[in-house]
Every structure is written in C-alpha cells, then in structure tokens.
Amino acid sequence: MVRTPLTPEERERGERLGQLLRVARGGRSMVEVAASAGLSAETLRKIETGRAPTPAFFTVAALAGTLGLSLDELLSSCAPLPAAPTAA
Template identity: 55%
Template sequence: MSAWCESPDPEQIEAGRRLGALFRETRAGRDPATVAHSAGISPETLRKIEMGRLPSPGFGTVVGLCAALDLPLDTAAHVWLGEPTGCPPLSGSGGHE
C-alpha cells in the first residue's frame, strides 16, 4: 500500500483534532461558509477539519484557513506539534527538532 493511502496514526489523528479545535475556536461566531470560501475550501471540508475528521489537511488548506482567520501560521504549527502556543516562532532551521 502506498504511503498516501495509509490510515493516519493515532498521533496524527490527535494533532488533527488539536488543529481543528484551534480553527473552530478562532472562527468563533463567524459564518463557516464565509470562512471556508475565503480559505478556498468547501464548508464541508471546514466542518471535517474542525471536527477532527480530516486529521491531515493539506498545507495549502492550513495556510488558507490561517489567512482567512487572521491566525499566525506559527500558532497552527505549534498546536499541530502539541507545543504551547506561546513558544517562540519557528525558525528557518528546517523545522521542529
């Protein structure tokens, strides 16, 4: 089976749930369809991400949602990694070590 067809592992599922919760909380009272449209995704995709049913959204989707929600990408990265959101910005060191 190809890597892209494999089921996500439990850590990836939990990371997706954290990210979905962050997007849901950040969206707050904003209309989901408006946010989804602004991010370039369907409202159904936004719903799946927010509910943790899409544990590994694509990078472009995450970037689009961050832009639509005026959410720093670093914050989303820290939440995905399970780090406190008060961590210093991720540097150009090649990622998380």
C-alpha cells in the first residue's frame, strides 16, 4: 500500500498536537500516560515528536480522556492555521 505524502500543513498540525499532548502530560511519565490510554509508549512518543502526525481518531480520543482534554479543545488547538493574506 502506497501512502500519499503528507502536506506541510498536515505535518504542522501533527506537531501542534504533539506539543499540546506534551504540555497536558505535565510531570506524568510517557509510560504512565500511554498505559492509561491503552497505547504503547512508543506510539505516544511518535505522536508527541510529530513522527506520527495523523494518529487514528480513537487514539486521540483515548489520549484526550486520559489527559483531561476535550476533543473540541484538541480540534481548536490543532486546526489548520488561517492562510496569510496575499498582497495584490
């Protein structure tokens, strides 16, 4: 199976998601949070570092529940940034 390359915007959105999850994790270990969400620590590491910029919905939902984040909060924080106006 050949996967379509991600756009720069998709990569940037994945980086924002990873940063938000790292901040929300706070002082808790990656292993603790991953286990609570039913994931491997390696999966969480990949998401947090942007190596897995498009995790599955249920993975994101599990992390959100474990970290006390709402899906609305995640969406608003990780939604595509508005395009800069172009000079005419």
